Amino acid sequence: MRKGPSSPRPRGGAFSRGSAGAPPKTFKVTEPGELLSFLLDKLAPQGRNSVKSLLAHGQVSVAGKVEKLYNYALKPGQEVEVRKDRATVAPPLVGLRIVYEDDAIVVANKDAGLLSIATDRETELTAYRQLTAHVRIANPSARIFILHRLDRETSGLMMFAKSESIQQKMQDNWKDVVKERTYVALVEGLVKKTNGTIESWLKETSTLKMYSSFAKNDGQHAITHYKVLRASRNYSLLEVDLETGRKNQIRVHMQDIGHPIASDKKYGAKTKPFSRLGLHARVLAFEHPVTGKPMRFETDIPKPFLSQFGEKPQG
Structure with missing residues (x-):
């Protein structure tokens, strides 16, 4: 199947942009590394288990897409967003x-x-x-x-x-x-x-x-x-x-x-x-x-x- 040239929208989970809750924190990636390590550094002194919970509950996105993998490989130039409220994810499509x-x-x-x-x-x-x-x-x-x-x-x-x-x-x-x-x-x-x-x-x-x-x-x-x-x-x-x-x-x-x-x-x-x-x-x-x-x-x-x-x- 061939895709066209337009940049496709990621089809993982996506953050709800509602007005409820505190505004998200945004961090710029400046060097390669893994997502969990990056978050532990940026969110210090927040504990390891707390940061893992953010990932597990879909409260972290990379380049606009919800990401839950601890070892997700970050690239320079990407933006990582962390929300206090849990992400709203679309229900599975049926048929x-x-x-x-x-x-x-x-x-x-x-x-x-x-x-x-x-x-x-x-x-x-x-x-x-x-x-x-x-x-x-x-x-x-x-x-x-x-x-x-x-x-x-x-x-x-x-x-x-x-x-x-x-x-x-x-x-x-x-x-x-x-x-x-x-x-x-x-x-x-x-x-x-x-x-x-x-x-x-x-x-x-x-x-x-x-x-x-x-x-x-x-x-x-x-x-x-x-x-x-x-x-x-x-x-x-x-x-x-x-x-x-x-x-x-x-x-x-x-x-x-x-x-x-x-x-x-x-x-x-x-x-x-x-x-x-x-x-x-x-x-x-x-x-x-x-x-x-x-x-x-x-x-x-x-x-x-x-x-x-x-x-x-x-x-």
Whole structure:
């Protein structure tokens, strides 16, 4: 997985910057050494056990990141911060892993089963809510702005902005900024045509189900490209590239060609090899909204997809 050029934010614990408690003490590192020895010198006459307790309770940070290792190797130029109050650390993320973060964006890998963002009727745990809590550890007023969504039962890469201006900039230039959005889809049946393009105009019923119209301009224009990676009598594994990003686009287009996504009863699937959709957002590539540098992230094909072909997972 390749990371972009922006300096990523450390993903260990982070200090809460609330106003409660005494202000932190900050010390500049002038020569190499171990963290515990450095603290014993700077905090003298504070005892060894007391300093160890500060480390154990997350009250010491190095270069903005909570550090608990006694023998952490300090480098000249770093700042060590010691707080009297214990650090507030973000709760563990559930069904979500941060793969990249800087001051402008967060890229995360979402598990199937987790909502991207809550609806009026659903206020349960979501990717959006968890990442909001995550960024507010360092800054209680911080916010997260969603750039695109994945269906609950679809897994894979998502991107969020850290400001409304970044969100607006990226969404206004989405076709130019986003260079690649590649999915893998496990679909029913043997797809005989090894690659192809599906084009239609998507519309929505009163029950919020999407469907294709093939009359020009009768709905939202949608274009999907696919390539067969694996194929058997029962299932085919496709690499799917989105030229447009419409609601349920891949699910509708796979139904249109007679090969609905595995476990997708809503869009015509008759089999259920697992309890999630056979759809995973595998690759996300884009220009960084601040630096303009190319960034690309790639994840593994989910194990249950490969197991339908008797294969073990990659890597």
